[in-house]
Amino acid sequence: MIKLTSSIQSKLVDLPESGMGFQIIEATLKDYSHKEYIVLNASIAEPIDNRSLNEVFTFMAKSGIDEIYKYASAEDEIIDVKMASDMSIIMEKQAFMAKATALESKVELTKEGEKFVRFSHYEDDKRIDQTRSCFIT
Numbered sequence: 001m002i003k004l005t006s007s008i009q010s011k012l013v014d015l016p017e018s019g020m021g022f023q024i025i026e027a028t029l030k031d032y033s034h035k036e037y038i039v040l041n042a043s044i045a046e047p048i049d050n051r052s053l054n055e056v057f058t059f060m061a062k063s064g065i066d067e068i069y070k071y072a073s074a075e076d077e078i079i080d081v082k083m084a085s086d087m088s089i090i091m092e093k094q095a096f097m098a099k100a101t102a103l104e105s106k107v108e109l110t111k112e113g114e115k116f117v118r119f120s121h122y123e124d125d126k127r128i129d130q131t132r133s134c135f136i137t
């Protein structure tokens with residue numbers, strides 16, 4: 001796994017998730033080639049061709065994102081990122097998630113009196129503003 005630079009992390013936070021806590025992205029490398037990665041918490045990435053998404057998620061669950069981040073190698077080859085254009089890769093590589101990707105989920109707004117809470121297995125979830133309450137009314 002590789003650590004992403006802070007500028008790439010900032011770009012990733014502004015992009016949608018492919019599923020809860022992860023993104024499937026196409027990275028532009030310094031030599032202008034392109035490579036697809038799975039990105040966890042907008043901070044660490046694994047090339048999709050290295051391991052299956054199931055293997056990545058299993059490894060992450062056993063080790064914990066903070067532990068993985070400590071030992072991930074630094075990455076400065078990635079110069080730009082965007083959401084993967086071939087979203088079929090999500091379905092091919094995540095058979096274990098079936099139809100549960102965020103892109104396929106129905107959009108539903110909270111109703112008056114309801115609260116939305118986002119749970120995360122990341123201690124420092126980059127998509128949660130730690131200065132505000134996580135409860136939205």
